[in-house]
Amino acid sequence: MANFRQARWNEPIVFELGHTGQRGCVVPAIENSIKQQLGNVHALLPGKMRRRSPPELPELSEVEVVRHFTRLSQMNYSVDLGLYPLGSCTMKYNPKINDALAGSPSLTELHPYQDEKTVQGMLEILYNLTKWLAEITGTSEITLQPAAGAQGEFLGALIMRAYHKFNGNLSKRTDLIIPDSAHGTNPASATMAGFHALVIPSDETGCLDIDALETVVSDRTAGLMLTNPNTLGLFEENIEEIAAIVHNAGGLLYYDGANLNAILGKVRPGDMGFDIVHINIHKTFGTPHGGGGPGAGPIGVSEELEKFLPIPRIGFDGENYCLDYDKPHSVGKVRGFYGNIAVLLRAYAYMLSLGAEGLKEAAEVSVLNANYLVKKIEELGAYELPYDAKRPRKHECVFSAKPLQKDNGIRAIDVSKRLLDYGVHAPTTYFPLIVEEALMIEPTESFEKDELDRFVDAMRKIAEEAKVNSELVLKAPHNAAVTRLDEVKASHPRTMVLSWKTLKESRE
Numbered sequence: 001m002a003n004f005r006q007a008r009w010n011e012p013i014v015f016e017l018g019h020t021g022q023r024g025c026v027v028p029a030i031e032n033s034i035k036q037q038l039g040n041v042h043a044l045l046p047g048k049m050r051r052r053s054p055p056e057l058p059e060l061s062e063v064e065v066v067r068h069f070t071r072l073s074q075m076n077y078s079v080d081l082g083l084y085p086l087g088s089c090t091m092k093y094n095p096k097i098n099d100a101l102a103g104s105p106s107l108t109e110l111h112p113y114q115d116e117k118t119v120q121g122m123l124e125i126l127y128n129l130t131k132w133l134a135e136i137t138g139t140s141e142i143t144l145q146p147a148a149g150a151q152g153e154f155l156g157a158l159i160m161r162a163y164h165k166f167n168g169n170l171s172k173r174t175d176l177i178i179p180d181s182a183h184g185t186n187p188a189s190a191t192m193a194g195f196h197a198l199v200i201p202s203d204e205t206g207c208l209d210i211d212a213l214e215t216v217v218s219d220r221t222a223g224l225m226l227t228n229p230n231t232l233g234l235f236e237e238n239i240e241e242i243a244a245i246v247h248n249a250g251g252l253l254y255y256d257g258a259n260l261n262a263i264l265g266k267v268r269p270g271d272m273g274f275d276i277v278h279i280n281i282h283k284t285f286g287t288p289h290g291g292g293g294p295g296a297g298p299i300g301v302s303e304e305l306e307k308f309l310p311i312p313r314i315g316f317d318g319e320n321y322c323l324d325y326d327k328p329h330s331v332g333k334v335r336g337f338y339g340n341i342a343v344l345l346r347a348y349a350y351m352l353s354l355g356a357e358g359l360k361e362a363a364e365v366s367v368l369n370a371n372y373l374v375k376k377i378e379e380l381g382a383y384e385l386p387y388d389a390k391r392p393r394k395h396e397c398v399f400s401a402k403p404l405q406k407d408n409g410i411r412a413i414d415v416s417k418r419l420l421d422y423g424v425h426a427p428t429t430y431f432p433l434i435v436e437e438a439l440m441i442e443p444t445e446s447f448e449k450d451e452l453d454r455f456v457d458a459m460r461k462i463a464e465e466a467k468v469n470s471e472l473v474l475k476a477p478h479n480a481a482v483t484r485l486d487e488v489k490a491s492h493p494r495t496m497v498l499s500w501k502t503l504k505e506s507r508e
């Protein structure tokens, strides 16, 4: 998209728009007959809960609201706009039928406190979803409760604790082993759950180093957390040997399901030997992710671990669905009610519309697309493919911008920023940490061959620009809504302004 240009509105925040008394909708007055029935409505609320003054809300007309958000959307980028190869985030196209189902009033108007007899349809959907996810992951039972992959990891680690406690050796089982190619949430979740995150190196092929694993495994091992295919897009072929080493030491195996899209319908984590598996619903099953979109991170466990799953569990006696709280060994709850329902409903619609064969095909095309990019980008000769270039990748590949850095002073971040000018979202940059100047590229199954070619073409042009006009790349983006940001300031809690209150205070 050579002529890609984002709008640059100098848009005030919504609180600074509008005028006192302006309204987008008029709430109908309470009818007199109802007023009489209710009496003094204010008296219905306990005094302590009543506001002294009305809340400070923006006062805008409907058209002002629509224009405000339309202008903001013109400064944004999304999967609905173009290629979004954000590695390990699986930014696939999210079919609109998913939103239609999740927005259906017969589902959105339910309340989690309703009597379960009146929400049998919703419980049936959630129950079916657990069964489908169990089938896909090769696990025995699923909980839909966690709201993200990271929360699934945390819950998985809590279940490991519960298992070792149940067996009377929690005080000894302190180490959760994690390879150095793992996502940062893995050691964070392990630590939050009270384990010592023991990081081991990858070997020269980019996979888990079996010798290193054997060296650290002991009766202190609580378990191992592994992503397969790993964050380099490589399948851990020694997974059965790895599982045996950990199990023989009395530990459990945790599967980070961020990359499940690559193996849907092909192999199942449960069959590889994993005891606990999380599923990033928002990556694999068609809900927008990235940039902090809503998520769901159900986890599946082996039969032995079922009793530790959070409550309530959704049960079915052949006639009725129910919410079962009677689980004395449960770790409790990690989230209110039953999970992030709107995201789970989207996954249900996505799985129903694709069917088993469709899901398998999605995995196949995602792998085909990634390997097409590997070949085409390698042919450019400008980027390096670390770790066994001959081995096929699964759903994603990690290139290094080291050659450009050496010859032209252009780093991975500069390539990513310049890609924005070509109308492509940046790949995941500087992750995994084991690759210098990493550009982690995941095209997903949603992109046509000509779009993939356009991406390769942009990568080629950037490599040429690096040679003849490096300033152009170093100062990119030029066509985006904002130019080069201060990366530290842009993500530092002290400088980020995340609420109207803070902005107002900073202006005052």
Ligand SMILES: Cc1ncc(COP(=O)(O)O)c(C=O)c1O
Pocket: 088, 089, 148, 149, 150, 151, 182, 183, 185, 186, 227, 231, 256, 258, 259, 280, 295, 297
């Ligand atoms: C490999 C890997 N593991 C775990 C996570 C955490 O998932 P979530 O963002 O849903 O918390 C991510 C997120 O991108 C990831 O890439």
